[in-house]
Amino acid sequence: MGNKISLAGDLGSGKSTVAKLLIEALGAEYYSTGAIVRAVAEKRGMSVADLNVYMETHPEIDKEIDDGLVLLSEDERPLVIDSRMAWHFTKGTFKVYLSTDAEVAALRIMNAGRTGESTASLEVQVSETKRRRESEKKRYSEKYGVNIQDLSNYDLVVDTTYATPEEISACILAAFRMKNEGRPFAHAMICPERLSYIDDVVDAEQIRILAMKLEIGQAVPDVEIAEHDGEFYVKSGLTSALAYAFNMNSLIPAVLVPYEADGKEYVKMKNSF
Secondary structure, eight states: OOOEEEEEEOTTSOHHHHHHHHHHHHTOEEEEHHHHHHHHHHHTTOOHHHHHHHHTSOHHHHHHHHHHHHHGGGOOSOEEEEOSSHHHHSTTOEEEEEEOOHHHHHHHHHHHTOTTTOOSSHHHHHHHHHHHHHHHHHHHHHHHSOOTTOGGGSSEEEEOSSSOHHHHHHHHHHHHHHHHTTOOOOSEEEOGGGEEEEOOOOOHHHHHHHHHHHHTTOOOOOOEEEEETTEEEEEEOHHHHHHHHHTTOSSEEEEEOOOOOOOOOEEEGGGOO
């Protein structure tokens, strides 16, 4: 039975907030590489974004962090590990990725006011956050041959844009327990407002019927989604997705499928109600 959860995800996705709730629920201890990176940046008089660029040519900083993650594999304590790379280095973790909308993430970072991360305007913060993320992606790809933004690396993907930290942590705990018990669970939980879909004619009566099924706990057809460049697209099961949204579900369970460009026009679900 696993006793470790690794949290990776978008910048500003709320990893530290969710981690605190998971720690309380599990009686686990907390390990954060983000705190280590911020301390290193402050010591060197750099922003975190500038440190990430610096680390592209100074691998000794990464190695120190990575060695600590490897050692956690043999640690018998229950742990919640807030780290970009724990899913790769620490064996036996339940691998969770937290996703969020770029502007919402930037606002969270600005409001947090953490040293070396916050900027003066939303536009600059969005740009700075993207620059830092691309730097991390490049560094990890070149150094380890992995894509930290490939969602198939993870056991569970949760969208934190419009859900509360309590809803997110409850979702993670439920899936964590299901995996430990060998039961199936949804591998993606996405806020309906993040979904884009092809604006075809839909059967309103069928949506109503499925919404009623959801209210009494009955199963509905799977929602299949594909992620590309931070956006989520409904590839099948649109009626089910709309039924979840109709019922005001903050998170829609979905199946992740590979992204393939189809040249079709998609609309955001948040503009459809």
